[in-house]
Amino acid sequence: MPAVAEMLKPTEAAVVSRVSLRDVNRAIDERILPEAFVSVDNGRHVLAGACSFISFYFETAKRLTSEERLFAIRTVESKLTRARGLAWAALLREDWTVRDEFLTIDLRPFLKNTSDRMSDLEASREMVTSSSDVLGGAPVIRGTRIPVYDVAASVAADHPIDRILEAYPSIDVEKVRLASIYAEANPLRGRPRATGDLPEGSVIVSDRRVPRLRKAGRSS
Template structure:
């Protein structure tokens, strides 16, 4: 279970359903209380804090920045006492803030965190690596298909249907989880060019562009 651990910035972004830049922003600007993040071994965020990050950005069209920060400050002492508690347990508690004419319920954001955590954990469990298979490249369990190749294909605009046809060993669920895994664990540096098709893949379209001749 990953519900009580600290997440890397990219993982926290996946769970909060925002960008890594958004996660860094709430930390750098002090929007997220300092107790919910750490700089040891790289920047990390408590899982429960992802609910506050999600709330801050998703409620931006309805609440002012001051109102959102006020709600986070209200929740801070309660979450500080339970920051290692699984979000599933937090859902059962009352997270309704009443202030003058304003009422804010943070519980829906904890529920979203639980759902996103389940996706992240499923993605982790789906991926494996071994020095004996493709030199340790992370692959989708039970195949020799690099997980980053699937995510890169989606990012390049290939449809799920195309990938299902090209990789018969996969299904829609595993393709979706490949995207989650790649977003939570982004590669560093430039991606290496693909020299050959991964095992289990089939060419479904081959478009060749003729080289233009230089005018005489």
């Protein structure tokens, strides 16, 4: 099981918190997260356990004021600090109820969801491997030559799951799900590498080139 104290990249924290990358950066920049749960020494990183606070803050925005949400986070801050060395199962046995006059907030469901998503993230990491001997080191699904980003791209393009499994018969539904999680947590940077190779079975119908239209206002 992944450690509560693991430090996650912002993209990983976004996956575990189920919020946007922008919201993770907001949580850091606006000090929504206590400084003890954030590291900026070698790139931005967020404590895995604190992702539950990010999730709580943004998911309850329509029901609680900012002050109420921050109060809840500050109230249990010390408890998470003390529990950093615990496993998630032990963490979930703690009482995460916050009370303030008439207001009662239970943060345990947010920690449980974070724990589940950390398990998914770890499973996606274990599923993916890379070697210079296989597809030039591109990340592939373990035991196959299937690029994990190709599978994730099919999911992102809303291809039906049966079509994806037909295209990649050596994987199953769970591996397709984990491929999407891995790609979201580790997004590719820059433009895709250009290649002159066509996918197997492709046929060139026409190689006619269409001239680019000139912008209005330019002299001929």
